Amino acid sequence: MAWCQCALEQGWELLQFLNILESSPGVVCEWS
Numbered sequence: 001m002a003w004c005q006c007a008l009e010q011g012w013e014l015l016q017f018l019n020i021l022e023s024s025p026g027v028v029c030e031w032s
Helices: 002-010 014-023 027-031
Strands: none
Touching: none
């Protein structure tokens, strides 16, 4: 669940966060 923490650290909204997970989980982590 590392990507989950990454998304939260980014301060994304819940909806946007879930939307990204639907697309490809971990993409948020790759950003950092």
